[in-house]
Amino acid sequence: MSSSVNKVKLITAPGFADDVVNEIKGELPSLLEYYVDDQVKWDFEHVTDPLTGSTGDAREILESILKNVKEDEKDFLVCLTDLPLFHKSKVVVAEAYEQENIALLSMPGLGSTPMVKRIKASIIQLVNEMYYGTSEDGATRLRDKIKEAGKEGLKVVDGYLVGNKGFEKFSPVRRETPQNGEKNIDVRFTIPSKFWGGLRILTGMVRANRPWRMFPSFVKVLVVAFATGAYALVFPSLWHLTNQYELWRMILLSFISISAMVSWIIVAHKLWESPRMETNNLKRMLYNIATVCTLIISVALFYLNLYLFFLIAVFLFIPIGLIEAQIGTEVSYQYYFLIAWVITSFATIIGALGTALESEETILSATYGYRQKQRYEQLKKKEEEEEAEH
Template identity: 75%
Template sequence: MLSSSNKKIKIITAPGFADDVINEMKSDLPSLLEYYVDETVNWEFEHETDPLTGSTENAREILEAILENAQEYDNTFLICLTDLPLFHNSNVVVAEAYEKKNIALLSLPALGSTPMIKRIRASIIQLVNEMYRGVTDEDQQKLRDKIEEAAKDGLRIVNGYILVSKKGLERFSPVRRETPQNGEENIDVRFTIPSRYLGGLRILPGMVRANRPCRMFPSFIKVMVVAFTTGTYALIFPTSWMLANEYETWRMIILSFVSIIAMITWIIVAHKLWESPRVETNNLKRMLYNITTACTLMISVTLFYLNLYLLFLIAVFLFIPIGMLESQVSSNVSYSDYFYIAWIITSFATIIGALGSALESEETILSATYGYRQKQRYEQLKRKEEEKKQQS
């Protein structure tokens, strides 16, 4: 255990999502650690980005790589944040801590999707507490007492959330705290989700959030222009008006779903986003990566579809007089029919105009997939190692 009154916390993150997340909270951590861990200590904070934490799916590899450089971090607590899912005996690993060397590893997807920032902040506090105080039940009870005391005083900094919390949704996906007794090296405590099914349901939203689907939306601007141009041309013909008048709501919903799925399929095929079997990636992780990619694209394409619908809705009100609509379709039409016309045109434009069009930034699309990010980081790591060899 460290003895100095000055302690340093060094957060090592993978490039991308984990890097952005820690930048949002780093200013709060010293004061939180002072309150929840030890108020007599002056906590200092450092942040470093290392591609290793995002290039391997093996928690042991990450910890061993950090242990090699542990002497460089004397009197420092090291916490690695990765956006990759980690597993132990097929169970989802949330975090691991090695008290003797003051090293911990935290998997962001295992924390779920929301509230991500609060959960990461609270998890870091608990991991530091594990390394600083120890891993006994008595030590952990001190942290719980501190959190309850803060809640009574009206503090909501951590909202009572710790890794083994059983409040709210945590009751449906509880985290188990384990202290390996089988002589396992370099691990003093591990947090896992004991149920594989619940672990999968919890980790998927976290992986989708790590892909940051909203950041993909600007890449759809070029496709949106093509789709809107195509749809606007079709808008002036009465055929689409008649179809909108005849189609029932269930048929419109199916058409929307088909158009969105068609576009997702096109993007996956055109940009080769589907993970094929590889030696370094087992079937479970490959399945998770592919489902995550599909869910990420579902969110992005749905945003594209909704924005396109709003554009067509404006166009319908501007270009189609109600009198012309009555003369071509029926005398019983009203302005509510405009919403159906915009709806059906959006679906047609997505299928006809968007399919086959290239997205504006292929790099943004590829970066939203786990396999590509890992490959990218692995190449960064190789370049970094080559530079070190040249310098030595």
């Protein structure tokens, strides 16, 4: 039976981190009892703080949380941010200030692996680090518990911070004890390789942007593009073009149409990060690459759905005998797939590029720069309210 209570406060940036914690916080008390200490009861509190998502300076986050949020010396604080963190050009996955029981976890540092599972595992390890301090007993106990859980078929922390499975083999996370008298930090988890660290954090940033959530904004574009393409679909000139196109030309046309739409969205909605004081060159480059990759995934989903609509339309409305009569050669039903492919590319370029997206807010919210701007405004408003109260 538990003899005492330990309080863990999860502080998250608004958005993705918030949603993930809401999904997992009900499981965490029992997991900490199993993996960390079953002689105490673990109590959780969840707080959303814009500062956690408005700065990429880990020290600034930790010091602010220590000053404004921590209420009891025994409380354990774990901050989750969707921003990339760096220390001397190395990607930082997590940091912990064991003396004050504060830890910071950068979600992009976890890469594109199953996010919910990795965050649960990371929180467990960070609380274990703070609970046992630098004692080897704590690390040994956690490793033993993980092995025990594996034998019992439990894989909740199978992908904890320092592992050697899957993508970890290429971008291993290293546990470091800061040197040179660094204050307010006792342990840091980094990725030594700049290449793999950069790739990992970029895929994590794209995941944090959640490109699949942008698709509803393309509904209006989808309707216009389909209407435009459906009109051209019944004309024999399209069938002749399809008959003359080689595979490389179709692939090139797809690439051009998707690239054109991505470029148009970036220009029309001013998504490209320009130099400004709050963002350094490295982060600005990462923000822009993450935006482009996010839009490529979203537009590719749009392209695939449009293709499926055209494929159905071709099968329903164009008899194969009519196609053969027009192009003067025998064709199989495979030809329908090629017609749908060509018209999808043309419809994307002609119809979609002149149409406004359904929800500009959804598109903007999927970019780091816009979310940063929103959080700066929230933080400023919060500070003004606190000053008014005093």
